[in-house]
Amino acid sequence: MQIDLGDDPLALDRQVCFALSVASRSVIGLYRPLLKPYGLTHPQYLVLLALWENAPMSIKSLSELLCAEPATLSPLLKRLEALGYVTRDRDRADERALAVDLTESGRALRAEAEKIPYQIVERLGMEVGELQELHETLGRVIAATRRAAANP
Numbered sequence: 001m002q003i004d005l006g007d008d009p010l011a012l013d014r015q016v017c018f019a020l021s022v023a024s025r026s027v028i029g030l031y032r033p034l035l036k037p038y039g040l041t042h043p044q045y046l047v048l049l050a051l052w053e054n055a056p057m058s059i060k061s062l063s064e065l066l067c068a069e070p071a072t073l074s075p076l077l078k079r080l081e082a083l084g085y086v087t088r089d090r091d092r093a094d095e096r097a098l099a100v101d102l103t104e105s106g107r108a109l110r111a112e113a114e115k116i117p118y119q120i121v122e123r124l125g126m127e128v129g130e131l132q133e134l135h136e137t138l139g140r141v142i143a144a145t146r147r148a149a150a151n152p
Contacts, residue, residue: 020141030123034116038109039083043068044076045113048085048102052110056101058094085109 005014012018028042035045050065051057059077063070077100080086085106088098121128 016141027120027124030120031116034119038112041076041079044080045116047073047076047080047100048106048109048113051086051100051102051106052113056099058097058099059088060097062100080106 008014031042031045035042040048046066047062050062054061054065057065059070059073063073066073077086077088081088084103087101087103089101090098092099121131124131
C-alpha cells in the first residue's frame with residue numbers, strides 16, 4: 001500500500017502532531033479558570049478524576065491509568081496532599097508501595113467538579129455527539145501510538 005501525503009508532506013497545517021498539540025493546549029486553557037478557585041492545575045484535576053472513580057489506588061496503578069510516570073505524579077500528589085484533597089500512605093496490600101486516597105475534602109470537591117464538564121462543553125460550543133466522536137477517534141489514535149511504540 002502506497003501512502004499519499006500530497007505535494008508537501010511537511011506542511012505545518014497538515015501535521016496531525018501540530019493539530020493535536022494546539023487543540024490540547026487550547027482545551028486545557030479552557031479548564032484553567034474553572035480549576036483556579038480550587039487551586040488545581042489540569043494534571044492535578046486528571047489525578048482527582050482517576051481517584052474519584054478508583055480511590056484508593058497505588059501510585060503505580062494511578063500512573064498506568066493516567067499514562068504518566070510515577071516520578072511525574074509525585075509532585076502533583078504532594079501538592080494535592082498539601083491542598084488537603086488526598087493522602088499518601090503505605091499500601092496495606094504491599095508495604096513497599098504508596099497508596100493514594102481521597103480525604104473528605106477531596107471527596108466533597110467532586111460535587112463542585114461535576115459542573116466543569118458542562119462548562120467546558122458550553123465554552124467549546126460543540127455538540128456533545130461531536131465531542132464523543134472526537135473522543136473515540138482520539139482513543140484510536142492513542143491505541144495506534146501504543147502499538148507503534150511497542151513495534152518500532
